[in-house]
Amino acid sequence: MNIARKLCTIHPSYVSRNLYRKFRFSAINYDTSTATQPQVQEEKFDFEDLKVIERTERRKAKIEPFMKDIFTSIFNRDMLAYPEILNKEETESMEARINAITNIFTDPKKTAEDRKKTLKGTRMYAAPVSLTRNGLASNVTESIRFLEAIASDFELGQEISDHWVGLLALQSGLAQEQYTMIIDDLITGDKPISLAIKERLAERISQADFRTAAEMDSQGIWRISGEKVCRYSNGYILVLASIEASRLKGFLIHPDAAGVNADGTFVTFAKTPATPLDMVSEVDLAHILGLSRLYAAVLSRCRLTSAIRSVVEYTRPRAFAGKPLADLTTIQSTIGNALIDIYACESAEYFTAGLLDGYVDPDAELEVAMCRNFITNHGLTTMLNLLSIPALEKEEECKKLLDDMRHVATRGESLDSVNMFIALNGIHHAGKVMASEVKQIRNPLMHPAFIFKKVLANRHQEKDDPKLNLYLSENLHPSLKQPSEQLEYCVLRMRFACETLMGRHGVKVATAYTELSRLAEAATEILVMTAVLARASRSYCIGLRNAETEMKLAACFVERTRDRVKKLIKDIDDGEYLNLDHFTVQFGRKMLDTNSSLVEKPTARTFW
Amino acid sequence: MANKILGNILRTRPSFMLFKRWEGSKSEKRVTVHDPFYSQPQKNKQSYLEVIKMFEGQDTRRRGHVEFIYAALARMREFGVQKDLEVYKALVDVLPKGKLIPRNIFQAEFMHYPKQQQCAIDLLEQMEDNKVMPDSELEQMLLNIFGSRGIPLRKFWRMLYWMPKFRNLSPWYLPEELPNDTIALARLAIERITSVDPDIKVEIWETEEIEASLDKTWIVSAQSESQKILLAEQPLDDPLIVKGPFNVYLREQVVSYFLLIGKTRPEIKDDSDPDDVSNIKKPLGIPGVVGSSQVPVVRQTVHEQDDGTIVSVCATGTSSRDSLLSWIRLLEKHGNPLLSSIPVIFTLTAPPSEMSIPETQPVKDRSKVEEIAS
Numbered sequence: 012m013n014i015a016r017k018l019c020t021i022h023p024s025y026v027s028r029n030l031y032r033k034f035r036f037s038a039i040n041y042d043t044s045t046a047t048q049p050q051v052q053e054e055k056f057d058f059e060d061l062k063v064i065e066r067t068e069r070r071k072a073k074i075e076p077f078m079k080d081i082f083t084s085i086f087n088r089d090m091l092a093y094p095e096i097l098n099k100e101e102t103e104s105m106e107a108r109i110n111a112i113t114n115i116f117t118d119p120k121k122t123a124e125d126r127k128k129t130l131k132g133t134r135m136y137a138a139p140v141s142l143t144r145n146g147l148a149s150n151v152t153e154s155i156r157f158l159e160a161i162a163s164d165f166e167l168g169q170e171i172s173d174h175w176v177g178l179l180a181l182q183s184g185l186a187q188e189q190y191t192m193i194i195d196d197l198i199t200g201d202k203p204i205s206l207a208i209k210e211r212l213a214e215r216i217s218q219a220d221f222r223t224a225a226e227m228d229s230q231g232i233w234r235i236s237g238e239k240v241c242r243y244s245n246g247y248i249l250v251l252a253s254i255e256a257s258r259l260k261g262f263l264i265h266p267d268a269a270g271v272n273a274d275g276t277f278v279t280f281a282k283t284p285a286t287p288l289d290m291v292s293e294v295d296l297a298h299i300l301g302l303s304r305l306y307a308a309v310l311s312r313c314r315l316t317s318a319i320r321s322v323v324e325y326t327r328p329r330a331f332a333g334k335p336l337a338d339l340t341t342i343q344s345t346i347g348n349a350l351i352d353i354y355a356c357e358s359a360e361y362f363t364a365g366l367l368d369g370y371v372d373p374d375a376e377l378e379v380a381m382c383r384n385f386i387t388n389h390g391l392t393t394m395l396n397l398l399s400i401p402a403l404e405k406e407e408e409c410k411k412l413l414d415d416m417r418h419v420a421t422r423g424e425s426l427d428s429v430n431m432f433i434a435l436n437g438i439h440h441a442g443k444v445m446a447s448e449v450k451q452i453r454n455p456l457m458h459p460a461f462i463f464k465k466v467l468a469n470r471h472q473e474k475d476d477p478k479l480n481l482y483l484s485e486n487l488h489p490s491l492k493q494p495s496e497q498l499e500y501c502v503l504r505m506r507f508a509c510e511t512l513m514g515r516h517g518v519k520v521a522t523a524y525t526e527l528s529r530l531a532e533a534a535t536e537i538l539v540m541t542a543v544l545a546r547a548s549r550s551y552c553i554g555l556r557n558a559e560t561e562m563k564l565a566a567c568f569v570e571r572t573r574d575r576v577k578k579l580i581k582d583i584d585d586g587e588y589l590n591l592d593h594f595t596v597q598f599g600r601k602m603l604d605t606n607s608s609l610v611e612k613p614t615a616r617t618f619w
Numbered sequence: 620m621a622n623k624i625l626g627n628i629l630r631t632r633p634s635f636m637l638f639k640r641w642e643g644s645k646s647e648k649r650v651t652v653h654d655p656f657y658s659q660p661q662k663n664k665q666s667y668l669e670v671i672k673m674f675e676g677q678d679t680r681r682r683g684h685v686e687f688i689y690a691a692l693a694r695m696r697e698f699g700v701q702k703d704l705e706v707y708k709a710l711v712d713v714l715p716k717g718k719l720i721p722r723n724i725f726q727a728e729f730m731h732y733p734k735q736q737q738c739a740i741d742l743l744e745q746m747e748d749n750k751v752m753p754d755s756e757l758e759q760m761l762l763n764i765f766g767s768r769g770i771p772l773r774k775f776w777r778m779l780y781w782m783p784k785f786r787n788l789s790p791w792y793l794p795e796e797l798p799n800d801t802i803a804l805a806r807l808a809i810e811r812i813t814s815v816d817p818d819i820k821v822e823i824w825e826t827e828e829i830e831a832s833l834d835k836t837w838i839v840s841a842q843s844e845s846q847k848i849l850l851a852e853q854p855l856d857d858p859l860i861v862k863g864p865f866n867v868y869l870r871e872q873v874v875s876y877f878l879l880i881g882k883t884r885p886e887i888k889d890d891s892d893p894d895d896v897s898n899i900k901k902p903l904g905i906p907g908v909v910g911s912s913q914v915p916v917v918r919q920t921v922h923e924q925d926d927g928t929i930v931s932v933c934a935t936g937t938s939s940r941d942s943l944l945s946w947i948r949l950l951e952k953h954g955n956p957l958l959s960s961i962p963v964i965f966t967l968t969a970p971p972s973e974m975s976i977p978e979t980q981p982v983k984d985r986s987k988v989e990e991i992a993s
Contacts, residue, residue, distance in 0.1 A: 208905060208906065208907035208908060209906075209907030209908075210907075213910075215844065215845075215848055216845045216848055216849075216914075216919065216920060217848045217852070217914060218914070219910070219911065219912050219913055219914050220909055220910025220911055220912070221908060221909075221910060221911065221912040222912070224912075240907075251905065251907075251908065253912035256912060256913055257911065257912055257913055259903070259905070259908070259912070293903060294903070296905065297903050297904045297905045298904075300905050300906060301904055301905070301906060303906055304906055376904055380904070423906045423907045424906045424907045424909075428909050429906075431902065432902050432904050435899065435900070435901045435902055436901050436902075436904070438896075438899055439898075439899045439900075439901040442896035442897055442898070442899045443897055443898070445896070446895065446896050446897035449894065449896045450894045450895065450896075453894040454894065513896045517893040517894050517896065518891065518892075518893050518894070518895065518896060518899060519893065520896070520899065521899055521900055603817065604814075604817045605817070606817070617752065617782075617783035617786070617787075618752045618753065618754050618755070618779060618783065619754040619755065
């Protein structure tokens with residue numbers, strides 16, 4: 012009986028392939044042949060002015076969105092080849108610039124003024140601007156490499172990352188003439204662009220969530236009124252404002268414009284004249300501004316790196332019980348854990364940058380958000396663990412590191428809103444694919460045959476033991492077989508999780524916030540696991556220095572993360588009563604209502 | 620069950636309980652009725668305890684103690700001591716120690732001294748009815764009187780388990796003793812019914828602030844910020860309605876309150892198929908942009924009910940129509956300017972002269988009112 016079922020379920024076309032897999036004829040590799048194909052080079056010339064050649068763009072053909080597909084358990088195995096975007100010349104020129112920056116930034120004698128001067132000298136303020144406009148035309152991979160070097164000065168790091176995002180938005184939003192008029196002023200670095208997007212939360216029920224509005228006056232000038240959360244440094248400001256009630260549009264406010272009033276972290280606008288970014292649609296603007304998430308992730312990671320350095324500096328010269336303090340295994344393990352987080356985050360960032368730079372018309376907004384989500388989620392805890400080593404001895408430095416981390420983790424948006432963005436996008440995509448299935452699941456009595464089939468098909472998932480049929484290990488180094496199977500398990504559980512959620516809530520899944528944030532976290536971990544495995548495998552295969560450490564880091568990370576994902580998806584499957592959401596939500600609700608401690612003190616009695 | 624039947628048979632009716640004494644001359648053998656509780660000039664705890672002391676001192680054998688306890692239980696309310704644990708303990712103390720403890724298995728099984736045990740159970744029952752929480756000293760006394768197998772002790776243990784649970788069953792906490800001050804009581808009542816919105820502010824006003832008012836009394840009014848906004852958005856041609864009085868009970872006390880009701884916004888209408896997940900709404904994804912730039916014009920808050928939007932709640936000292944009129948004027952004065960231009964209809968179901976709380980004692984100290992108000 013069992014044999015018959017096995018034979019019947021195997022599709023004939025897979026028989027031969029599975030046979031090869033069974034006997035490990037590794038040379039038979041159907042799918043990954045494209046990954047090793049030479050890259051197609053598309054050269055772009057500016058025929059208007061043949062003297063100046065724009066940077067060559069080498070992009071592969073458009074692919075399906077990677078992480079969105081993960082929500083339906085579809086895994087593009089080409090992604091396991093870690094992206095290699097830069098060629099030799101590009102890498103060399105980039106390294107030269109980074110060396111120049113690092114030399115100044117790591118020198119404690121240099122002042123903030125010197126550092127800023129270096130940035131101007133290396134044309135960092137013009138990094139994303141095209142070569143023809145006297146910029147560097149750097150892509151995302153280069154930008155985050157630059158930002159890593161700059162991030163040792165936290166303030167400058169924040170300033171320049173906002174500036175880059177602003178430049179990109181202007182590049183696609185302004186008409187050519189307008190852009191030409193201001194670009195020279197922008198790339199000097201004297202008046203960097205700050206982003207003003209986030210607003211205070213509404214304080215009355217009659218207030219809208221997004222209140223800054225732009226109106227055109229009688230002379231045809233757009234005027235902006237409202238208040239924004241913004242780090243204003245007397246330069247240009249890129250403001251997002253609503254027009255015609257529900258549409259959003261970006262506006263550029265020039266330095267010294269009328270009606271701008273800065274107060275701490277808030278900036279108010281009172282009928283401030285602004286230039287509209289007409290040429291870019293809302294969706295494209297969202298993609299461009301979304302890049303700030305990637306930069307925030309880089310900044311957070313760099314904070315963590317400096318925390319490790321600080322802890323190492325503290326630990327090395329100290330002793331405990333007649334032995335060096337560094338011999339304590341607890342300290343070693345804390346630092347090791349932090350290193351795993353940093354390695355994972357770094358892999359995910361460059362992986363995402365590779366997606367953005369390596370493909371035509373990339374749809375990687377989810378991946379960008381996930382990079383940020385990962386480090387925000389883990390960074391603060393890891394930072395606290397690290398800083399508990401020097402405890403109160405390096406008070407000022409620890410305070411600064413922690414505060415910077417907290418600031419960058421909540422900068423622009425909170426963890427919850429990133430989570431919601433990821434989960435809702437994923438579930439939107441999964442909903443499209445699984446709509447008819449979910450409809451049948453939600454009306455089981457109308458489709459009894461389907462339900463029986465579903466029960467049979469899901470029997471492995473219900474047991475939390477899906478059949479591993481993605482064969483990811485074929486695209487990785489053989490010694491990563493076990494971790495790759497763990498990743499495979501996580502990927503295969505995602506479709507089941509989405510199906511469960513949509514089957515349970517229907518359209519209202521959009522408001523099941525606690526469950527959605529679990530889904531978002533699980534998806535984030537999967538992206539990071541993929542990036543980590545791909546990177547370690549690549550490093551080991553090409554024989555990078557310390558590649559074996561990378562392999563171990565990757566294996567550790569995947570091993571640990573798989574349990575997290577397993578737990579998250581099990582919680583989704585269990586529902587609100589078993590995962591205790593129902594109760595925690597109730598407690599929270601009661602606290603919010605009463606603002607008391609809810610329970611009596613342990614010394615209280617009812618009778619004597 | 621058997622206990623209950625037995626109890627009914629054994630229960631002595633307290634109304635028949637009289638103290639009988641032989642009259643002065645021994646030859647006539649006439650019986651006279653003497654009620655020591657009746658003859659007390661002042662009916663308070665002190666005199667009640669004195670009567671018990673007197674009974675204990677009268678006769679070392681304490682004849683008729685069961686009857687005495689029943690009679691004493693029946694008089695508690697008269698002396699105002701029905702909620703006093705000390706008094707119950709004094710009554711239990713009347714029972715003899717040691718004598719009633721069963722000495723063998725048969726005695727223990729077949730309700731040794733049934734009348735005495737039933738009397739103690741009735742006493743405990745009365746405590747329970749009056750919500751008096753027993754303490755461990757009473758447990759010790761019952762143990763000394765009836766032994767560890769006595770039914771009164773079992774009753775006591777059950778009381779200790781259940782009474783705290785029932786006492787804390789209500790989600791609205793009330794202090795052990797309700798305040799005697801009517802304003803404070805009204806404030807408690809209004810706080811209870813407005814607890815749906817934690818943001819609510821309860822204020823105490825005097826109608827004297829309004830010159831045209833006839834009734835000089837107080838008003839406990841509650842309104843939250845969101846109610847203010849809902850009131851400010853009321854259409855001018857649609858009148859607001861004052862409805863009431865409704866009752867809210869605080870233990871034995873009852874407080875009447877009134878509602879100011881306006882027009883409600885339409886309910887959210889969603890005709891889309893709840894099972895169709897092919898196009899779930901997703902956010903635009905600009906970092907920092909949450910929510911929308913428009914507020915939806917549908918029912919959103921807890922104040923918007925099917926029969927209208929409750930924009931304010933009050934209780935007044937007299938519950939009269941005039942005091943409610945003053946309430947509307949005071950609301951207008953305290954941050955609701957729209958009330959000057961919007962008509963208000965009074966639909967009061969009870970006679971307007973009825974008092975909100977039977978005012979047993981007028982508020983003597985006005986400064987106290989101010990203190991509460993602040």
